[in-house]
Amino acid sequence: MSDAIVLTGRTIRLTRRNLDAVLTAMLLPVMLMLVFVYFFGGAIHTGTEYVTYVVPGVMLLCAGFGSANTAVTVIHDMTGGIVDRFRSLDIGGTPILAGHVAASVLRNTVATAIVFGVAFLIGFRPHAGPFDWLAVAGILLMFILAISWLSACFGLIARSPEAAGGFTFLMMFLPYPSSAFVPIDTMPGWLHGFAEHQPVTPVIEALRGLLLDRPVGDSAWQALVWCGGILVVAAGASGALFRRRTA
Amino acid sequence: MAHRSAAIEASGLEKSYGAVKVLRGVDLSVARGSVFALLGPNGAGKTTTVRILSTLTPPDAGRARVAGFDVITDRRHVRRAISLTGQYAAVDEMQTGEENLLMMGRLTRLGRTEARGRARELLERFDLTGAARRAVGTYSGGMRRRLDLAAGLVGHPEVIFLDEPTTGLDPRSRQAMWDVVKGLVTDGVTVFLTTQYLDEADQLADRIAVVDGGRVVAEGTPAELKERVAGxxxxxxxxxxxxxxxxxxxxxxxxxxxxxxxxxxxxxxxxxxxxxxxxxxxxxxxxxxxxxxxxxxATLDDVFMALTGHTARGESRNATGESAAEGAKEAAGV
Structure with a gap:
């Protein structure tokens, strides 16, 4: 446990000094939000103010994109000599990966808070009580945690930082075929099946419901099951993947 | 099985990666408090031997004990007794030298104050005090290797593995590194190093094992080997x-x-x-x-010619040095 804390501190220090990556992770979702609200928003009819509709999707894009960056920080370690040094100090894969994941959670919590701040500035007015906010924070945290572990696994599988970057791309694209930016019923019929049942959709629906004080229905549970499932599978697989990679 | 005095004892180590047999039965015995050099060209199995002895890779066959513990069944004890400094500097470029050493201190279970003291001591000893607060990315190749070695010493290891400690360094940094390695032995630790340079093994080692094609083809003191090879x-x-x-x-x-x-x-x-x-x-x-x-x-090729009857795979010593330097540059650029 103390190893994981030391290694989390390490990854945070490394992140802070890689300012380009931090700025990209924070600016990109903000830019996307501005693009959607001001460029496309006028043409999209969702029944509410578009900014209110789109913020949960942007949150998710921000969290997913930022968490996916874990794949890149993990492969950077795997291709250098430092993992061998840690292993020769009897530090296993779990604390090494947990350090990356914990730093990712902290990094993305900050990034998400910034996106919320900008959203307020451009007119986002949620109707959420304290309990709703707590639930929103919990779901976002679970999502970030799940995607960070999953992307740590991709970092262990990928052969190059470029390949690991591909996972970031996937996570950036996944919110589009969902209810993040436009209602699903405006999409072609053959996309409905995927858009309605992919993991991002219940997470967005739950966030939207909680923030706008609408009935959340099953989406909150579905979101937690998806995130919890991904988390368990990814954290479980990462141990075996780490051993395979370092053998 | 292991003698009281042996820091490293290996017998019959074999390892294959896919169809490639990298080690074909390596036997070694290294006395406590000595410097032992594994000399050989690229691809001879040097790094694989180090990885097995430092518990990072299990052998396919054979046994090895390091600091009295079995590298397979008692990995944990071996790891507490050793340090490994690999071919590619295992330090974070975006942390300062001091931060790297503090981190290693914390990971080897030193307290905060203790880690700070140890970092200061090692920075001083390796002539890095002036650069302690600078990011490692700004260090020269020689400084980086010294920091890398210092990082390996934080936890007071008994046995130190150095995998090609001077490959890719300029002659002056190489000399500085040699001085540092010579200084280690006065602390009573055992040093196991690999090298492709005859003069490096000659300068540093009490005993040398020449490896070729995954086997030890000759072993002895530098003087003994030179007698067989002619200088x-x-x-x-x-x-x-x-x-x-x-x-x-x-x-x-x-x-x-x-x-x-x-x-x-x-x-x-x-x-x-x-x-x-x-x-x-x-x-x-x-x-x-x-x-x-x-x-x-005599070059490494001559040693090889005399000991094995063939050259070091047609690579002249210069060529291997250059390609290794390129490899190190690539690694540093990542």
């Missing part, structure tokens, strides 16, 4: 083809290398005037056949 090489340029062919026939297996197109050949010598004169008289009793001669220091 120098006499190169002769013959006047004509007939003289060249006669000399080649006459030298037989003693011939270290030859080039018929340039009428040139090499033979081992100790470099002394008496031996060179005797060789010249033997090859050219009428003093007409030899045009010119030069005496060179």
């Amino acid at each position: 120098r090489r006499l190169d002769l340029v013959l006047c004509d083809v007939a003289g060249y062919e006669r000399a080649v026939r006459q030298l037989g297996v003693r011939l270290v290398w030859s080039d018929a197109d340039r009428l040139t050949l090499g033979v081992a010598t100790d470099g002394g005037a008496a031996h060179v004169r005797a060789l010249l008289d033997e090859i050219d009793p009428e003093r007409r056949a030899v045009d010119r001669f030069t005496v060179h220091s």
